[in-house]
Amino acid sequence: MSKKFLIPIGPYHPLQEEPELFKLYCEGEIVKDIKWETGYNHRGIEKLSESKTYDQVFFLVERICGICSTSHPFAFANAVEEICRIEVPDRAKYIRSIIGELERIHSHLLWVGLAGHFLGYNTVFMWAWKYREPVLDLFEMITGNRNSYAMFKVGGVRRDIEAAKIPAIRKVLAEVKKKTDLLTGAVMDDPVIHARTKGVGILTKEDILDYGAVGPTARASGVAIDVRKDDPYAAYPLVNWKVITAEEGDVFAKAKVRLLEMYESISIIEQCLDGLLKEKEGDIAVKVKNIPEGMGTGRAEAPRGEVFHCVFSDGSNSPARHKIRAPSYVNIATFKKSCIGQSISDATISLAAVDPCYCCTERMAVAYDISTGKRIMNGAEILKASAEKTREIMSKLK
Amino acid sequence: MAVNLFYFLVFPGLLFSAVVGALLSWFDRKITARVQFRKGPPLLQPFYDFFKLLLVKETILPKQGSPVVFLLAPVFAVFGATTAAVLILLPLLNISSGFRGDLIVIFYLLTIPSFSYVIGSLASGNPLAAVGGSREMKLILSYESTFLLVIAGVIIKASQYFDLNSIITIQHNSRPFIESVSGVILFIVAIFCIQAKLGLVPFDMAEAETEITEGTFIEYSGAPYALIKLTKYIMLFILPAFLTALLLNGFVLKGIGILWAALKILGIVLLLTLIRNTNPRLKIKQAVSFFLVWMNLLAILAIVLAYFGY
Numbered sequence: 127m128s129k130k131f132l133i134p135i136g137p138y139h140p141l142q143e144e145p146e147l148f149k150l151y152c153e154g155e156i157v158k159d160i161k162w163e164t165g166y167n168h169r170g171i172e173k174l175s176e177s178k179t180y181d182q183v184f185f186l187v188e189r190i191c192g193i194c195s196t197s198h199p200f201a202f203a204n205a206v207e208e209i210c211r212i213e214v215p216d217r218a219k220y221i222r223s224i225i226g227e228l229e230r231i232h233s234h235l236l237w238v239g240l241a242g243h244f245l246g247y248n249t250v251f252m253w254a255w256k257y258r259e260p261v262l263d264l265f266e267m268i269t270g271n272r273n274s275y276a277m278f279k280v281g282g283v284r285r286d287i288e289a290a291k292i293p294a295i296r297k298v299l300a301e302v303k304k305k306t307d308l309l310t311g312a313v314m315d316d317p318v319i320h321a322r323t324k325g326v327g328i329l330t331k332e333d334i335l336d337y338g339a340v341g342p343t344a345r346a347s348g349v350a351i352d353v354r355k356d357d358p359y360a361a362y363p364l365v366n367w368k369v370i371t372a373e374e375g376d377v378f379a380k381a382k383v384r385l386l387e388m389y390e391s392i393s394i395i396e397q398c399l400d401g402l403l404k405e406k407e408g409d410i411a412v413k414v415k416n417i418p419e420g421m422g423t424g425r426a427e428a429p430r431g432e433v434f435h436c437v438f439s440d441g442s443n444s445p446a447r448h449k450i451r452a453p454s455y456v457n458i459a460t461f462k463k464s465c466i467g468q469s470i471s472d473a474t475i476s477l478a479a480v481d482p483c484y485c486c487t488e489r490m491a492v493a494y495d496i497s498t499g500k501r502i503m504n505g506a507e508i509l510k511a512s513a514e515k516t517r518e519i520m521s522k523l524k
Numbered sequence: 525m526a527v528n529l530f531y532f533l534v535f536p537g538l539l540f541s542a543v544v545g546a547l548l549s550w551f552d553r554k555i556t557a558r559v560q561f562r563k564g565p566p567l568l569q570p571f572y573d574f575f576k577l578l579l580v581k582e583t584i585l586p587k588q589g590s591p592v593v594f595l596l597a598p599v600f601a602v603f604g605a606t607t608a609a610v611l612i613l614l615p616l617l618n619i620s621s622g623f624r625g626d627l628i629v630i631f632y633l634l635t636i637p638s639f640s641y642v643i644g645s646l647a648s649g650n651p652l653a654a655v656g657g658s659r660e661m662k663l664i665l666s667y668e669s670t671f672l673l674v675i676a677g678v679i680i681k682a683s684q685y686f687d688l689n690s691i692i693t694i695q696h697n698s699r700p701f702i703e704s705v706s707g708v709i710l711f712i713v714a715i716f717c718i719q720a721k722l723g724l725v726p727f728d729m730a731e732a733e734t735e736i737t738e739g740t741f742i743e744y745s746g747a748p749y750a751l752i753k754l755t756k757y758i759m760l761f762i763l764p765a766f767l768t769a770l771l772l773n774g775f776v777l778k779g780i781g782i783l784w785a786a787l788k789i790l791g792i793v794l795l796l797t798l799i800r801n802t803n804p805r806l807k808i809k810q811a812v813s814f815f816l817v818w819m820n821l822l823a824i825l826a827i828v829l830a831y832f833g834y
Contacts, residue, residue, distance in 0.1 A: 131651050133736070141734045155655070155808070244734045246725045246805030252560035318726060318803050321810055470655065471807045474735045 130158060133470060137166055141244060141474055148461070148477060155469040160461055175448040180206060180280055180417055183445065187435075188274045190450070191483055193236060196229045197428030198450070199278035201435040204359050204424025206280050209439050212412055216361070217405040218282035220398040223361035225269070225277050226426070227391040227398075231302060232261040233429035234384040234391075237481045238309060241381060244478045245322055250312065257305035263519050264298045267291065270516055282411025289407065292399050303392050310385045323377040327464040327476025330375055337460045340453050341431020343480045346383045347375035353427040365397040377479040384481075417441070428453055430481050454482045536613035538606045538758075545757030546570035548793050552760070555797045574753050583746030589649030594743070597644030598751035604636025605758040612762050615689040616769045618777060625686045630766065631675060637755050638664050638721065641730070641740045648743035656739020659808045660723075660730035666815035667720040667727075673823035674714045677706060678770045680830045692774035700773035706829035711771050713823045718763045719796055720815070722756070726803040727811055764792035 136147035145166035151159040171190055175183050187198035200222065207214065214222075235258040242250025262272040268287055269275035277283050287295075313319055329339070334347045344351045352369045354362040370386045372379035419441040426433045431453030438447040457480040464480075465473040495502045503511070531537055549570045557564030585591045611630050615622040638660060645657035681701050682691045701707040720727040730740050744752060768774060768788045775785040806814065 131654075133651060133655065140737055152655075155658075242804070246728060246732065246734065247803065248556075248725075249560055249801045250804075252562065256561050316804075318806065322804050322807065469807060469809070471729065471732070471735055471805075 129153070133157075135474070135477070136163075141478065142482070144483075146482075150465070150470065150473060152470060155471075157465050157468055157470065157473045160465050160473075162458065162461065164458070172448050172450060175445055177444065179443045180445070183448070184278050185274075185276060187450070188276065190452070191428075192273055193233050193483060194229060194428040194430060194433075195274045196225050196277065197426050197433045198435070198452075200226055200360070200426035201424040201433045202437070202448075203278050203280065204426060205422040205435045205437040206417060206424070206439075208422030208424060209417055209420045209437065210280070210414060210422075212281055212414065214282045214412060215405075215409045216364070217286075217402065217407075218410045219361040219364070220401045220405065221283045221285075221287055221410065222278070223365070224287065224395050224398045224402075225265075225275060225283075226360065227394045228261060228265060228268075230391045230429045231388050232258050232265075233481075234388050235261070235306075235309075237384060237429075238313070238381065240481075241377075241475070241478055244475055245319070247319070250309070253312075254309060257302065257309065260298050260301055264295060266516050266519050267294065270513075279411065280417070281414040284411075286408060286410050287402060289403060292402065295399060296396070299392055299395060303389070306385065306388050306392075313381060313385065320378065323381065323475065324374075326377045326472045327468065327479055328375045329460055329464050333460060333463045334375075337463070338456045339431070339460050339480075340456055341428070342380055342383045342387065343431065343457050343460065345369065345371045346379040348373045351432075353425045353432045357425055359424075359426065361398055361401065362394075364401060365394050367394050367397075377475055380479045417443070430454060430483055431457060452483065454480070458482050531610050531614065531619075532606060536617055536619070537610045538602075541606070541609040541613065541758045541761050542754055545759070545761035546574065548760050548764075548789070549757050551790065552793055552797045555794060556801055559798075559801045570753075570757065574750055574757075577745075577750035577753060578747050581746045581749075583748060584743075586648045586650060586743045589743075590647045593647035594644055595748055597640045597647065598744070598748045598755070600643075601637040601640035601755040602751050602758075604633050604640065605755045605762065608633035608636075609758055609762045612688065612766050612769065615687075615692060616765055616774055618775070621689040622687050626688055627675060627679070627686050627691075630688070631672065634721070634759075634763070634766070635664065635668060637759060640755075641752075644744070644748075645740040645742075650743050652736045653740055653742050655736050656730045656732070656742070659732075660740055662808055662812055663720055663727060663730060666812040667717050667819075670713060670815045670819045670823055671717040671721070673820060673827065674710050674717060675770070677710045677823060677827045677830050680827060681706065688769055692769055695773045696776070701771045702773075704830075705834045706826040707771055709822055709826035709829070711767070713819050713826065714767050714771070715792070715795060715799070716815075716819060718767065718792075719799055720811070721763060722759055722796065724796060724800040726800070726806045728800075728805055729808050729811065732805060760793065761789070764789050764796075767792060 130151050130153055133150040133152050134147065135141055135150060137145045147163040149161045150157045171186060175186055178186055183202060184199045187202050188195050190198045235254050239251040239254030239258070242248065242254065265275060266272050268291065269277050269285060277285060329343070329347045331348050334344045334349045340351060348371055350369045350371050353359070355369055367390050370383050370390060372383050417439050419439055421436070421438050424435045424437070433453060434451040436449040437445050440446040460480060461477060464476040468476060494500065533539065547570070550565065550567055553569070554564040586594065608630055611622065611626055611633065614620045642657045642660050642664070645653040645660070678691060678701065679686060682694050685691060685694065695701060702711055723731060731738050741749065741752060772788050775781065777785065
């Protein structure tokens with residue numbers, strides 16, 4: 127059994143619901159080499175961005191990723207505000223942080239579910255995704271959308287969180303905290319999960335530094351890197367929280383870091399809500415007349431790590447050049463370290479452990495009648511149905 | 525001859541055990557769905573699945589590999605499972621008394637489906653199926669010895685009778701074997717063996733959807749895959765039935781006894797379902813050491829206890 131053979135993971139594979147191709151070169155069950163191909167989702171966002179106005183770019187970058195859809199507008203706002211040299215009002219900062227942290231909670235819950243699914247533990251998958259639902263409903267209450275929240279603009283945010291909504295938010299958070307306790311207990315105490323994830327796909331501190339990995343992947347290996355602390359933005363310097371790290375660097379440590387980060391996120395949101403009560407309602411944005419010439423960089427800590435945006439402005443109403451770097455871009459490269467020498471079973475969960483996001487949930491929905499081929503719902507009707515659902519949720523939460 | 529053919533094809537063979545197995549598979553899926561906050565399939569869903577595969581979906585043959593072996597493997601699997609069903613259910617349902625030493629034959633027949641899966645997967649020429657096949661092979665090598673030890677334990681408890689009928693009669697006359705320390709241990713070990721035989725989580729590494737995309741069965745489609753589904757339905761019924769006969773006093777098919785018989789089978793399937801919904805998949809290495817070391821030790825302990833009458 128010394129002949130190497132190829133186990134393809136992708137372009138379409140049940141392990142990851144996005145198109146990408148990992149080629150595992152195996153001898154028996156052991157992975158000897160790994161190569162990957164991404165780019166099945168290239169949409170030319172950077173080029174598109176040059177043809178949009180600054181206001182429109184927010185909606186564009188929001189659609190880079192469907193899961194961490196607020197991290198890109200966050201970084202873009204930071205970049206443009208650096209060009210304009212403006213300080214957003216504190217109220218807007220709090221709202222931005224609340225949205226960012228809620229997103230972290232739902233993204234980590236999503237990952238816990240998926241990790242369970244990858245291990246064949248579908249009960250965890252279903253439970254985690256059920257517990258994620260109230261967070262998405264909360265988003266719908268605050269922003270009107272379950273995903274792609276359209277909250278950011280240059281100089282502030284688009285919608286306020288009124289004081290009347292705050293008790294409802296706190297109620298959902300308390301609920302989420304309880305569910306997180308339950309999930310954390312289920313994951314941390316299950317001996318079979320320990321057997322499957324401990325000592326698997328280990329990334330040492332040196333590996334992390336060599337590959338420049340970011341986010342929970344780095345923090346699970348003892349590298350306390352977090353843009354929210356290292357380059358404070360929005361309301362993060364105004365509240366109390368700590369960076370969660372673990373030392374082991376294996377899959378279990380990555381799960382632990384993510385689960386504990388959810389508690390930090392909940393505490394950050396609670397403090398931000400307290401902060402909101404102190405600020406004047408309605409003061410959510412500064413007026414920006416035009417964007418001066420110059421260059422700005424913006425960073426934001428997405429659930430998967432640092433998102434980096436660099437914007438060049440020539441003084442017109444759209445960016446002259448817009449460069450984006452998503453966290454998975456650096457994290458995917460660590461597979462070379464974490465997967466080689468593992469068995470196929472371990473390699474697949476190691477691939478999933480960095481929570482790679484191939485930035486690709488672009489979609490368009492049109493409802494057709496199959497028999498006649500006619501459109502039965504046009505864009506406006508779908509929008510109307512969605513708005514009705516929002517109102518229903520709002521009335522329930524009040 | 526006609527009677528034997530009826531036994532094989534209708535009752536208690538192919539038709540009966542497949543229908544009961546399909547209903548049990550619905551039960552398993554419904555419980556799984558309720559555990560996961562889902563609604564679950566309608567009662568007839570297993571039948572829809574089977575007939576859709578059999579009658580509607582096309583059969584695609586892999587270009588590389590051996591089509592004859594590839595197509596014959598599921599047929600062998602169905603034959604093995606059905607013959608085992610007849611031999612288990614005839615004494616269990618008190619239709620005929622079987623023959624001396626049928627326990628050994630049943631043991632061999634129950635391994636045929638798993639071996640057919642391995643042969644079929646290797647004949648498909650797909651590297652993912654090859655990985656699945658090699659995993660299934662390792663799994664068979666580890667759990668079969670344990671299963672044999674369980675049967676040995678039961679034989680010792682039944683004062684060395686080698687046929688299913690005597691084992692059931694002895695339990696009827698004194699008390700069920702489960703009502704003793706060695707019986708409980710044997711039951712636990714047997715449950716894990718059945719879990720592995722059925723390829724359910726945590727022992728589904730031969731299929732492992734998220735690793736090797738259904739491994740052994742990746743190339744199967746249409747009617748051959750329908751036969752594999754049929755085999756799985758039959759196995760889901762006869763393995764719990766076999767366990768009932770070995771340790772749980774068999775069936776008493778009179779009055780309230782019919783309800784008890786149904787409850788025993790449902791209880792065992794419920795146990796299997798709960799195990800599969802509260803565990804992640806093991807690695808093949810862990811599964812092999814789980815059976816070869818821990819389960820074998822437990823089974824040997826049970827045999828020693830049984831020998832001394834506990």
